[in-house]
Amino acid sequence: MPAQPVPTKRQPCLQAGSILNVYTEASHNNVGSCLTEALVIHAPHDLRLDPAPLLPPGPDKVQVNMAWGGICGSDLHYFAHGGVGASILHAPMVLGHEVSGTIGALGRDVTGFSVGEAVAIHPAQPCGHCPECARKQRNLCRNMQFLGSAARDPHTDGGFRRAMTVKATQLHTLPPGLTLRQACLAEPLSVALHAIARAGDVRDRSVMVQGAGPIGLLIVAGLVHHGAGRIVVTDLEDFSLQCATRLGASRCYNTRHAAVEEEFDILVEATGVPAALPAAIARTRRGGILVQVGMFPPGDIPVPIARIINRELDFRGTFRFDTEFDAALALLAERPEIADILVTRQFPLGDFAAAFALAPDRRQAAKILLSLST
């Protein structure tokens, strides 16, 4: 059973404009941590709003008063199963990696940001010195710390909290006109833009997006933006397909009732359902590209591999994102309807139980947001 929210309220220990906003070594010793509230997953179906310490920012860090958080499929997996893919929960962890907020306090050495500024938080902290980081494939960093991820021990706490401290290098300023509420979609849109980049040049190509969950939908938005030709979307839920149509899909099929007969230059598999992979392979034209963005459950799955070989399909994985974050923010500012179409509903953080109950219901929900300041 989810525990009742604890009555702790955010402690306004740091006020914008106070002398504590820039820390000195001496003030570090004098200013103790204070308490904030965080949404902590303890075990499957055991999600609690717990008091959490809020440390003053170290020299290269920034304290952010959180504004909005998007609930992601991985958050839902931690909630439902206590893990996602190979990341298994061994200890309580703060969820959330699609987050935005305003700067509350700056560490001593931080430049280029100011207190009160609106920011989106890049959830990734690559190590900077492994072979993948050296090759500038930082999303593949073998020592990655990613907000709200149990991939490593100890786990990396996430951003569903009233306030948090992050590295200044993780902050991205919002382009003019973009709201904090829209900005929390930059993370999943970055995933979508990276998946599209993995397909190469999509201009005038025919593309099928298999699966119209939030990532599939954002891929549709990105494909439209990048000038793809015919964009066909499949899903099992009419609600999701209506969202895809509004985002600019050329044609949608509910595969409960109708089968797609065409073949496509590019196939983006965004369901992560093993049974859907043979259809994705069959719908990719000879010599075409299949980008696998959906994350399959742990373990091996059967694949009709001969159809990949003798039709010379290019089967490409895609994982998270790296430098796409600013492009995602810019696209959200340029096309505000993306957020309007994606966001189904928002809940105050204290109503997390209702938010996590609605979010997985694909018949009526695309992206669900938590308001982290109310």
Ligand SMILES: [Zn+2]
């Ligand atoms: Zn996400």
Ligand SMILES: [Zn+2]
């Ligand atoms: Zn690395």
